[in-house]
Amino acid sequence: MSSKDIPSKLYKAREPIFPRRVSGQFRNLKWIIMILTLGVYYISPWLRFDRGPNLPDQAILVDMAHRRFFFFWIEIWPHEFYFIAGLLIMAGLGLFLFTSAAGRVWCGYACPQTVWTDLYILVERWIEGDRNARLRLHRQKKLDFRKARLRLTKWLVWLLIGLATGGAWVFYFTDAPTLLRELLTGQAHPVAYLTMAVLTATTFFFGGFAREQICIYACPWPRIQAAMMDEDTLVVGYRHWRGEPREKHRKAVDTSALGDCIDCMACVNVCPVGIDIRDGQQLECITCALCIDACDDVMDKIGKPRGLIDYMALKDEPAEIAGQSPKPVWKHILRPRTIMYSALWAAVGFALVFALFIRSDIDMTVAPVRNPTFVTLSDGSIRNIYDVRLRNKHGDDRPFEMSVTGDDTLQVVVEGVSDQTVIVPADGTKLQRVYVIAGPKSSLATTDRTPITLWVTDRTNDDRAFVATVFNGKAN
Template identity: 45%
Template sequence: MREQYDETPLSSQAVPGATRVDERAIYHDPKHPFYIPRPPIHPKLVRGKFRNIKWAVMFVMLAVYYVLPWIRLDRGPGIPDQAFLLDFAHQRLYLFGLEIWAQEFYYVTGMLVLSGLGLFAVTALAGRVWCGYACPQTVWTDIMIVAERIWQGDRNARLRLLKAPWWSFNKAWRLAGTHLTWMLIALSTGGWFVFYFQDAPTLASELLHNTASKYAYIALFICAGFTYVFGGLMREQVCTYMCPWPRIQGAMIDGDTLLITYRNYRGEPRGPHKKGESWEGRGDCVDCDQCVAACPAGIDIRHGAQLECIQCGLCIDACDEIMDKVGRPRKLVAYDSYNNLVAQSQGERVPYRFIRPRTILYTGVFLLVCAVILFGLAHKTVLEVNVVPDRNPLFVQVSGGGIRNGYIVRILNKKLAVHKFEISVAGLKQPGLSYVGIEGGEPPVEVKSDDVRAVKVFVTIPAEEAAKTPASADIVFTVRDTVDGTEVKRNTTFKGPGQ
């Protein structure tokens, strides 16, 4: 079956100066049979605007990844000074000025929702720019290809090496070098990932002295393994088969979205072009297949928008280079909207519509979620109180006919100092309060910094009040910080036999 796939007439010249590579797209080839292993994709290095943008974005992304855990921020004594730290041991996330506790994880959820909505908005505007430029899968695949190119040469050399027999020494050392480099890249990636979870300088020193905890090593090697497998071996298959985003993105894209488009009205009918031949009656596409050779996803952009396309723009660079050589205008493959493509084929133009119901909706929801998160952060308290009434028994009759209810009052002090708290109850007449588990038996309750303290509070009302109180009376617990006067109120109920 494989032979059938490989049987292709060897290349001629598509146009003078441009070698016709005659390589088929791996995906969407009508002759590509089912159930054969995926042939390796060896994208050709192109030069041009989008390649330069990709280098720049890659540099920024890697710089952020490798620098972020080393940024220091003085938060005061006893608190980590790492600007970005996911502290599992103490169950918080430090994010520059923010400190998010485990029970406030909804802020992180909110940020993930924001990322999702941002992705929606960007996709509605210009397609999968995230996938093509910024996604770690793309960035790391790009690095792995750079390493591969250094050891094995560019596309054609790599394809030749692929066909070399396995005992070839040339093949062996080049492949060994490639995989070793991939593993080093993977180790540095995984090695850096753990710095986000522990104090980076301390952990770095521990790793170098081989004294770090086994969990650090486990995490390191898991991340390294995934980097090696995803970036080095699986590459575009992660995007095509594992990532849900290509499936969802179709719902964000409409006729006005900018997508990487082959302008078939200009390119067709395609065919090789001889020097001096007239361009009348034929398309600009010289069928050189350079766009296919450059594609890291293994597709032919001339088939139109496809699920596999990560919209990286490398086919634009490849095509522009050829158009320059044959003296035809650039942008045969370009960012364009479907509506404009249709209009242009009829000799018209539609301007790009930036503001559409879809983009307004995504931006609006994005801003709404931003506002909700900011509101939450602005009202984030450093004192949290939780009142849980006893359920077994609901109430107790004491000597003389009084009724007693028990409550557990949990006070969470997120401040950096020991604070003392007063407890009071409103909504009952003549409530008697007694406490279990406090030094001295009476408030104020002392709660350490960054600590939670549970106090048992018994509320008793005398018999004459019990006779007037309903079976379930609404009451309010107030916990007051004696140092700065912060008050937190919690509603609960007082149970009794009823009137």
């Protein structure tokens, strides 16, 4: 192999993309989704929810320091992490469902990368003008005052948006008004500033400069999704049987032999990832549907029916080419696969709601001490030791009383108190040493292992919880 065989380009520079402004139903939908998602993201940490004097009043709070997650009336402790796991499973199944039904809708409408890029492009358009103006500015080699001013203004606005992004993120993890005050007075924890700096930088860079490069090269999701689409999945496509042969309509040309596509490049010019949808389904396509809006607009102008570029399924292509009507949309969406995803999604959801309702406000875990398994007391009675973790999820301190069932002769002693009752702090836990004693020569004292049940009772309202455990006697 000679050096001539090595191709000239092993690496290529990013080709800048200047999406043109477009209006239409999908663009409007994307605006609405952008307002909703960004609105929820920015406003959520500032919502208040009264939980009483001992608990934070922030409606949505991920309290890492105290290992609590608050969501309005729901409070999740670390041992209830299965709720988070369940929500993640639901998110996964939801993505499967949407992808099998309508392709990369997540990418096209709701992904933060898409939403922020959309916002950054909007800012770019406000400051530098639409596609042609931006192209001219890009091609202008000389850095004059105007170009410098436009670029700096754009970058400054991007930077401010990025800063607001990082700011909103840190507010989820601590009391938002307090943190804002500390941030402004320079007293916040360095981690808060660092997090904001990192998120500002990534948002600025990903939304402003990397854009579609993230989707094409950095994100694994397009590959996963490609494997989850099938011939019934609705994706953005081009009706080439209707559009071809494409030709710019000129007076001299006989238009009757031509397709509907007038090769106006509107679909290419509005594309945020810089592809030509007429080349077919491509890895780069995030199915934002802006080309549909652009093409529909052109079709209206030249008096042709809409839908030259449209959401459609692969299965419909032969039928449409043969002149038959495609399957209705609901038949593409309602099929065993999507129904199964929905059912699984709902089942996990129901299970989580069920778990949420049956969980108790008091709880304990019991670890029988096995080193040693029992202690002989001076009168010959046998004592077992249990390390009990008591949990009080109430917003006030509660007296918890320990008791045992299994044998009436068993006696319970709680370390550090004269009765069997300890105070467990509000929204907290207490690791308590509990002793169970069987009298000398009693049956439990002389039996190897006997099942017993430890009970904890909240003396305020008589709520109870129990854990089954064992009592080890001195056999022989």
